[in-house]
Amino acid sequence: MNCIIIDDEEMARAIMTQKISLYQELKLIQEFPNAIQAIKFLNHNEVDLIFLDIHMPDFTGFDFIQSLKNPPKVILVTSDKNFAFEAFEYECIVDYLVKPITEDRFQKAIQKASSNKNTFKATEIKPIIEDNVNEFYINIDRRLIKIDIASINIVEAKGDYIHIKTENKNYIVHSTLKKIEDKLSKDLFLKVHRSFIINTNKIIDIKDNSVLIAKDVIPVSRANRPELMKRLNLL
Amino acid sequence: MEHPNLNYIDELSGDNLEFKTKLIGILKNELPKEVKDYSEQMGNANFYQASQLVHKLKHKISILGLEKSYYIAEEYEVNLKNNSTNLDADFKNILKIMQEFVNCL
16 A cells, blocks of 8 residues: 655654555655645645544644545544544544553554454444434543533534533543534524533623623624624513 | 663564664654644744644654653644643653663663
8 A cells, every 4th residue: 555644743754654564565755844744745646545643733734635546545544532533524534542642552543554344443333423412422532522412501602622511520632522412402503602612591681792600701793793683582 | 751662662673773773863863853743832832833743753752662651742732732831741751751762772
């Protein structure tokens, strides 16, 4: 398999290069310190497998995958354990390695990439989400944690992450507001601002262009205010 | 406080001394740059950007066998994303220990 490495960290690229060199079935074509250079390369070259870091400045690994029309197989390589949930959404991702990578784990990833089957467990996870509309799962430290949708107060976008605030606990997950919005009931939740989705059942009061939910004052943008007002059971 | 080691690098390198020398060279070159970038972002109170550098440094923390420090860095990264500098002193200490170790290589 012809492969490339995309990682902004030189140390990570060097380690990966060494590991690849130990496998006859792998041929390293090139390594890139950022996704933009790799995209330029892939415009004129075909590869079978990409070792891809997620956390890179300007253009993340997920941005990179989305930019490809027909992405080849991808093995994600990251220091972050919290991306597995998002990784499930991409069919091209065959495995997910957490740095520092052990030999045993690397070997398993190559075996998966070499087989025709996509052995990543995405299909095992998705039905859980689809069948239980009252809850969804987030990945934290390799544990899938169940979130009761009705317990969510607000969801806030924070850069590449979303901050989920529930009645009892808060969670930070690598995802987008759009992705979580698709998993939330439209009857219960409303995007009131480009950075906030709120549970309308949890509104305590509304003043000017903001709502109070628990102890959080959430801004309401002018465009979203009419929809919010429609939802209220006014006397 | 735990001490850095080269166990992971030794394991990776095996008998390949050239590769080991290469990795140590990268470490000596890349670590000070990442620490400098991190310090600059903290100096400008760009906590989110600083968290990205903490994320990057986590790999080197683990490469140097600092298991407990890795968990501190993980927690600190989340704190910075939430605009909290809690664990800042602990993280600075981790960086200091790493730099001292790498300087002696």
